[in-house]
Amino acid sequence: MAKLDWNEIKRQITDSQAWQSMFRHGYEDTPRNRILMVSGNVWLHLHPSKVQKHTVRLRFTWCMGGITFLLFLVTVITGIYLMFYYRPTAEYAYADMKYLEFDMPFGMLMRNMHRWAAHGMVIAVWLHMFRVFMTGSYKPPREFNWVVGVILLVLTLLLSFTGYLLPWDQLSIWAVTVGSNMARATPLLGHGGPFHEVLGVNPVYDARAFIFGGAEIGPHTLLRFYILHCIFFPLLASLFMAVHFWRIRRDGMSGPL
Amino acid sequence: MASQEGNGSGIVMRAAGAAGGAARTPAVAVGPSKRTEVPIKKAGSGIEEKLHTWPFLVRSEFMMSIVIIIVLTIWSLMLNAPLEQPSNPTRTPNPSKAPWYFLGLQEMLVFFDPWYAGVVLPSFIIVGLMLIPYLDINPKGNGYFTLRERWFEIMSFFLGFHILWVSFIIIGTFFRGPGWNWFWPGQVWDPHLVEALTNVDLPYMMGIRDYTTAAIFGLVMIGGYFVVGYVVLYFWIRSRPAGDRWSAFPGGGPEILQKWGPVRFGITGFLLIAMAGVFIKMALRHALNIKYILVTPWINI
Ligand code: HEM
Numbered sequence: 104m105a106k107l108d109w110n111e112i113k114r115q116i117t118d119s120q121a122w123q124s125m126f127r128h129g130y131e132d133t134p135r136n137r138i139l140m141v142s143g144n145v146w147l148h149l150h151p152s153k154v155q156k157h158t159v160r161l162r163f164t165w166c167m168g169g170i171t172f173l174l175f176l177v178t179v180i181t182g183i184y185l186m187f188y189y190r191p192t193a194e195y196a197y198a199d200m201k202y203l204e205f206d207m208p209f210g211m212l213m214r215n216m217h218r219w220a221a222h223g224m225v226i227a228v229w230l231h232m233f234r235v236f237m238t239g240s241y242k243p244p245r246e247f248n249w250v251v252g253v254i255l256l257v258l259t260l261l262l263s264f265t266g267y268l269l270p271w272d273q274l275s276i277w278a279v280t281v282g283s284n285m286a287r288a289t290p291l292l293g294h295g296g297p298f299h300e301v302l303g304v305n306p307v308y309d310a311r312a313f314i315f316g317g318a319e320i321g322p323h324t325l326l327r328f329y330i331l332h333c334i335f336f337p338l339l340a341s342l343f344m345a346v347h348f349w350r351i352r353r354d355g356m357s358g359p360l
Numbered sequence: 361m362a363s364q365e366g367n368g369s370g371i372v373m374r375a376a377g378a379a380g381g382a383a384r385t386p387a388v389a390v391g392p393s394k395r396t397e398v399p400i401k402k403a404g405s406g407i408e409e410k411l412h413t414w415p416f417l418v419r420s421e422f423m424m425s426i427v428i429i430i431v432l433t434i435w436s437l438m439l440n441a442p443l444e445q446p447s448n449p450t451r452t453p454n455p456s457k458a459p460w461y462f463l464g465l466q467e468m469l470v471f472f473d474p475w476y477a478g479v480v481l482p483s484f485i486i487v488g489l490m491l492i493p494y495l496d497i498n499p500k501g502n503g504y505f506t507l508r509e510r511w512f513e514i515m516s517f518f519l520g521f522h523i524l525w526v527s528f529i530i531i532g533t534f535f536r537g538p539g540w541n542w543f544w545p546g547q548v549w550d551p552h553l554v555e556a557l558t559n560v561d562l563p564y565m566m567g568i569r570d571y572t573t574a575a576i577f578g579l580v581m582i583g584g585y586f587v588v589g590y591v592v593l594y595f596w597i598r599s600r601p602a603g604d605r606w607s608a609f610p611g612g613g614p615e616i617l618q619k620w621g622p623v624r625f626g627i628t629g630f631l632l633i634a635m636a637g638v639f640i641k642m643a644l645r646h647a648l649n650i651k652y653i654l655v656t657p658w659i660n661i
Binding site for chain 2: 137138140141147150151152153154155156158159161166169170173174177193197201204211212214216217218219220223225229233236239240241242243245246247249250253256257260263264267270271272274275276277278280281282284285286287288290293295296297298319320321356357359
């Protein structure tokens with residue numbers, strides 16, 4: 104068999120009438136163009152136009168910050184799909200999960216991807232924090248970005264936790280009950296916590312009631328968690344990610360001197 | 361976000377006197393607490409070869425994204441997200457487990473009351489994590505993997521993150537069954553299993569029977585624990601010889617203490633001693649069936 108000449112094949116494609124009707128001129132691989140590809144593109148412009156060699160290596164970053172971000176984007180996109188079919192009321196929420204599974208095209212796949220990406224994000228963000236710690240990348244001048252990172256870690260957990268309630272099945276309400284019951288024990292602010300008499304809090308008016316929207320987990324909690332999960336925490340996380348990325352861009356990636 | 365002065369060019373950055381980069385100037389001599397403008401080079405500048413982001417970094421990111429999306433899609437095709445019976449507030453499952461990432465904290469409930477395990481301890485964790493960059497003034501090991509130059513920091517992180525956090529999640533997920541009793545994987549979950557609770561409070565064990573004395577005893581024990589902890593930490597650090605692998609500075613222990621200052625020492629000590637307290641409480645529970653150390657009508661620890 105004759106050896107395939109890739110350059111020849113490429114040339115034939117790019118010289119064809121069909122190609123030329125779509126792409127008027129080619130991309131010339133020059134240093135100037137390489138920089139323009141980054142600086143002239145609003146998304147790629149998140150990067151500097153040149154980077155140190157070690158930061159590209161998997162061995163240094165484990166890619167975990169990027170993977171966290173990617174998984175976040177996956178949950179945003181699949182989440183929008185789920186929002187079209189899901190109604191955050193006690194009557195419908197569970198039925199809509201079944202509906203999604205049996206009636207919606209790709210409904211179950213979207214739900215699975217949303218859930219596994221969310222779990223993956225929690226793991227990735229921990230590994231990312233571990234990597235940043237191990238390379239000492241929080242040291243000056245990046246102290247503050249580590250703090251922003253910790254806020255992002257907390258937001259990731261809160262996103263995951265608020266989403267846990269939405270299927271409205273036994274697993275979700277009891278897991279969220281166990282998780283939120285802690286708030287009942289908050290010193291001063293929870294009706295089961297130490298010194299609760301001081302402020303006179305009670306089961307319908309304390310830290311847990313603030314989370315639940317009432318004395319017990321119920322439809323009001325579902326709506327509350329839905330709004331936190333779909334609007335408030337994603338927005339907040341996006342804002343802090345913007346700061347996080349901006350800081351990385353300003354300070355540069357850490358590295359051996 | 362207030363940007364730092366003069367970082368537009370990325371050449372002049374502020375740096376704590378103690379923690380300059382390689383191009384450390386005599387500014388270090390000014391003292392540890394004074395902020396000075398030290399010209400430090402950005403990592404890699406000049407020395408290391410630079411690559412164009414396009415195509416090299418973008419290509420890696422693109423490939424990695426494709427791999428992750430493929431793995432996630434296959435995983436999602438094969439494994440369905442769980443959906444159990446419709447919610448029923450009148451039927452509590454046994455065990456009721458929090459989402460897996462909070463199981464480390466739920467596990468803490470075995471050893472501490474909810475106000476501590478569920479509220480105070482998580483707050484310490486979050487605040488403690490945020491403070492790490494301000495407490496750790498070891499100038500070495502910034503931007504590369506090293507165990508040798510950061511032995512102390514890495515060991516502390518290992519205790520807190522890997523042992524207390526990750527391994528407890530594994531225990532909570534795989535080893536806890538009905539009644540939060542310990543079950544080996546594969547062992548049948550017997551919901552009627554009753555484990556004798558023979559825990560006693562430390563003051564009671566010591567023969568103290570009235571509340572006031574017991575409370576004072578508990579406070580003294582905990583206060584004493586912190587005092588001893590601080591003293592041990594102080595002398596342990598001070599006795600580090602120069603060149604010891606635990607000490608980040610050539611001058612050894614005295615230099616660390618002097619550069620660290622009392623505030624950093626106090627906060628780090630508090631966090632470390634509180635963290636060690638978790639281990640000690642666990643050990644006391646397992647070895648002596650101790651329930652509480654401090655017993656008062658309001659709080660128990
Ligand atoms: C939603 C969560 C997060 C996202 C999407 C995110 C994303 C990223 C990305 C893409 C990078 C670039 C380098 C890399 O990929 O490793 C990065 C760097 C960094 N991240 Fe995060 N991160 C998150 C959470 C955190 C957390 C929890 C911490 C620490 C507690 C943290 C601290 C840092 C620091 C200090 C850097 C600079 C590293 C260096 O210069 O070497 N981030 N982050």
